[in-house]
Amino acid sequence: MAEAHTREFRAETRKVLNILTHSLYTNREIFLRELLSNASDALEKVRFMQSKGESLRDADLPLEIRITLDKENKILSVADTGIGMTEEEMIENLGTIAKSGSEQFLKDREKDAPQSEGSAESTEEADKAEPNAEATNVEEEDRLAPDDAPRSDASQIIGRFGVGFYSVFMVADKVEVTSVSAQGDGAAHVWTSNGSGTFTIRELSGDEAKDLKRGTTVKAWLKEDASDFLEKFRIESVIRRHSNFLPFPILVDGERFNTTPALWREPKFSIKKEQYDDFYRYLTYDSKASLDVIHLSVDAPVQFTTLIFIPDSEQDLFREQRDEWGLDLYVRRVLIAKDNHDLIPNYLAFLKGVVDTEDLPLNISRETLQENVVLRKISQTIVRQVLSHLERMAKNDKEKYAAFWKLHGKYFKFAFNDFVYRDRVAPLMRFATTWTPEGGAQGKDAELTSFDEYLSRMKADQKHIWYIAAPSREAALLNPHFERFRRKGIEALILTDAVDEFALEGLGKYRDHEFKTVEQAAAADLDAFPDVEDAAPAAAPLEEEDKASFDKLVERMKAILGDQVKGVRVSDRLAGSPALLASEDGVSSSMEKFMRVMQKDDSIPKKILELNPDHPLLRALLRIYKADPENGLVENITRNLFDNTLLLDGYLNDPYAMAERSLKLMGEAAGWYADLRKL
Ligand code: ADP
Ligand code: MG
Numbered sequence: 136m137a138e139a140h141t142r143e144f145r146a147e148t149r150k151v152l153n154i155l156t157h158s159l160y161t162n163r164e165i166f167l168r169e170l171l172s173n174a175s176d177a178l179e180k181v182r183f184m185q186s187k188g189e190s191l192r193d194a195d196l197p198l199e200i201r202i203t204l205d206k207e208n209k210i211l212s213v214a215d216t217g218i219g220m221t222e223e224e225m226i227e228n229l230g231t232i233a234k235s236g237s238e239q240f241l242k243d244r245e246k247d248a249p250q251s252e253g254s255a256e257s258t259e260e261a262d263k264a265e266p267n268a269e270a271t272n273v274e275e276e277d278r279l280a281p282d283d284a285p286r287s288d289a290s291q292i293i294g295r296f297g298v299g300f301y302s303v304f305m306v307a308d309k310v311e312v313t314s315v316s317a318q319g320d321g322a323a324h325v326w327t328s329n330g331s332g333t334f335t336i337r338e339l340s341g342d343e344a345k346d347l348k349r350g351t352t353v354k355a356w357l358k359e360d361a362s363d364f365l366e367k368f369r370i371e372s373v374i375r376r377h378s379n380f381l382p383f384p385i386l387v388d389g390e391r392f393n394t395t396p397a398l399w400r401e402p403k404f405s406i407k408k409e410q411y412d413d414f415y416r417y418l419t420y421d422s423k424a425s426l427d428v429i430h431l432s433v434d435a436p437v438q439f440t441t442l443i444f445i446p447d448s449e450q451d452l453f454r455e456q457r458d459e460w461g462l463d464l465y466v467r468r469v470l471i472a473k474d475n476h477d478l479i480p481n482y483l484a485f486l487k488g489v490v491d492t493e494d495l496p497l498n499i500s501r502e503t504l505q506e507n508v509v510l511r512k513i514s515q516t517i518v519r520q521v522l523s524h525l526e527r528m529a530k531n532d533k534e535k536y537a538a539f540w541k542l543h544g545k546y547f548k549f550a551f552n553d554f555v556y557r558d559r560v561a562p563l564m565r566f567a568t569t570w571t572p573e574g575g576a577q578g579k580d581a582e583l584t585s586f587d588e589y590l591s592r593m594k595a596d597q598k599h600i601w602y603i604a605a606p607s608r609e610a611a612l613l614n615p616h617f618e619r620f621r622r623k624g625i626e627a628l629i630l631t632d633a634v635d636e637f638a639l640e641g642l643g644k645y646r647d648h649e650f651k652t653v654e655q656a657a658a659a660d661l662d663a664f665p666d667v668e669d670a671a672p673a674a675a676p677l678e679e680e681d682k683a684s685f686d687k688l689v690e691r692m693k694a695i696l697g698d699q700v701k702g703v704r705v706s707d708r709l710a711g712s713p714a715l716l717a718s719e720d721g722v723s724s725s726m727e728k729f730m731r732v733m734q735k736d737d738s739i740p741k742k743i744l745e746l747n748p749d750h751p752l753l754r755a756l757l758r759i760y761k762a763d764p765e766n767g768l769v770e771n772i773t774r775n776l777f778d779n780t781l782l783l784d785g786y787l788n789d790p791y792a793m794a795e796r797s798l799k800l801m802g803e804a805a806g807w808y809a810d811l812r813k814l
Pocket of ligand 1: 169173174177215217218219220228229234235236237238293298299300301351
């Protein structure tokens with residue numbers, strides 16, 4: 136048996152080692168990811184060299200990784216049939232911290248390799264073959280790789296920093312690495328260390344070396360408190376979490392663990408729709424296929440590949456899934472951060488997908504990730520690309536865009552906050568509108584409109600883009616404030632979401648047209664536009680004497696409603712409706728409602744009840760009042776009229792009183808009618 140040499144780790148290794156194993160990684164299970172990444176790198180090197188025609192030892196060995204769990208002796212081992220290491224390489228790569236054999240390997244190849252020919256082939260063909268992902272324009276600032284750009288095998292190699300291996304000492308107090316180099320004379324060496332400052336290397340001979348083939352086995356004697364890593368299910372869940380996309384088979388105690396191909400790294404034209412669907416399902420557990428796929432490979436300003444899905448199902452990001460958003464960040468196929476929030480802005484939180492970059496180190500910590508420049512550049516590129524994608528969809532596939540908006544518009548509207556891309560996000564927004572195309576659907580299915588479409592239908596000389604905030608389209612059309620607009624054929628956007636008003640307020644205007652609520656329309660805003668619809672035939676004006684009585688009726692109604700209202704007054708802006716609620720301060724009712732929700736205030740705000748003295752209902756009420764000021768009908772009708780205006784504004788929170796009163800009034804009305812007609 137050859138003599139074992141004891142050697143010191145180089146540099147201030149002991150200290151560094153201590154730091155590495157105790158503080159670099161906060162999560163111990165990462166050690167497995169590091170060992171698997173190294174094994175995968177070693178196999179990748181074999182594949183790369185074989186593809187270059189180099190002859191290697193044990194050429195027919197399958198390229199795979201075997202994990203063995205020896206519970207009895209508390210040993211976990213990871214064996215690969217990769218490139219292996221000679222004695223010198225063991226000293227160099229395992230004995231020197233921050234020395235990466237993999238980095239050296241890449242440097243050597245770069246020197247040897249002729250300049251890559253690039254891809255001269257047109258990508259048009261590829262686009263045609265693509266069933267799902269859309270071809271993407273090159274944005275000015277982003278340089279996309281051609282769709283069929285081959286990722287050289289060498290670029291798949293994960294290691295770069297020469298520290299990952301030592302993480303094994305977080306869980307092991309003794310480690311043995313046995314290796315046979317694919318290029319050497321077949322000699323096997325075993326490297327041993329307890330991670331505290333020295334290591335030994337000796338050559339194996341005789342029986343010990345007899346059956347050894349090309350590759351490396353790392354044997355870790357697990358610490359007492361790390362014995363959970365001897366459980367198969369534990370190991371499998373760690374692999375699934377961190378190393379699911381390694382390109383080589385992994386076997387755990389002889390049984391194949393199914394890794395998933397890293398679809399994002401494949402050239403787009405070779406991917407079938409089913410593969411995208413499968414991957415999406417794997418990623419989200421969604422039972423439906425995605426609505427759309429964005430698959431990009433970007434070379435500048437940073438290198439990264441991304442596969443982004445627009446789900447075809449409703450997300451619940453305001454409640455349960457509040458934190459479950461972001462993209463999964465990979466560095467060379469190895470998961471670094473799940474649901475990373477820094478890769479996309481809030482308003483794109485409905486997107487699902489992965490980002491894989493070669494420009495980040497594997498062992499980057501959460502804290503450093505947050506202010507990482509590379510990440511910021513990736514995020515900006517993604518925003519630009521997603522916006523381009525949506526712009527194209529809005530133009531070329533209106534139906535799909537409508538589906539997108541229906542599902543995710545409520546999040547996307549928050550883009551009004553993105554000052555950088557404001558000019559690009561505003562045209563992508565959609566709102567309900569009072570306008571209906573010839574034969575168009577009504578109600579829930581009514582078409583939504585863009586600002587540009589609104590502008591195209593606007594009256595000549597119309598200054599504002601008008602809107603009504605209302606709980607539904609139906610409510611908006613009944614809104615008394617809208618009456619004058621309908622008569623003049625002026626369209627208004629209908630804002631049904633609380634965020635809508637913030638969005639419009641945030642945007643301020645669109646192409647020089649300011650947004651304004653119909654509640655705040657001054658007579659001067661509308662006078663210039665002629666009526667297009669006949670106004671309801673105007674009743675003869677009230678006689679002087681009746682005017683005085685009406686004023687008394689107003690007083691009586693004020694007394695009935697008490698402090699439910701700020702006041703009751705005669706209106707000059709109503710025609711078809713008997714009454715409306717006006718606010719004094721000009722805050723629109725939905726904005727007010729939103730602020731109340733935020734303050735958890737569900738009381739009814741005090742407003743002014745404006746009455747239309749020409750409306751038949753009020754004329755009849757006046758007659759009753761004149762005959763008998765104390766008549767019970769005056770009270771019941773006043774209360775119901777008020778509840779009716781509350782209902783239209785979405786404020787009615789006690790419908791029972793109203794229902795009961797309505798029943799009573801209907802009963803009386805039906806009785807009178809029957810008596811009158813002697814039925
Ligand atoms: P990195 O992977 O970032 O280079 P590591 O500390 O993980 O750093 O590994 C250091 C070096 O040790 C690797 O670059 C590689 O040269 C060598 N190495 C580690 N594990 C293996 C293995 N299973 N097979 C061959 N070489 C290995
Ligand atoms: Mg490594």
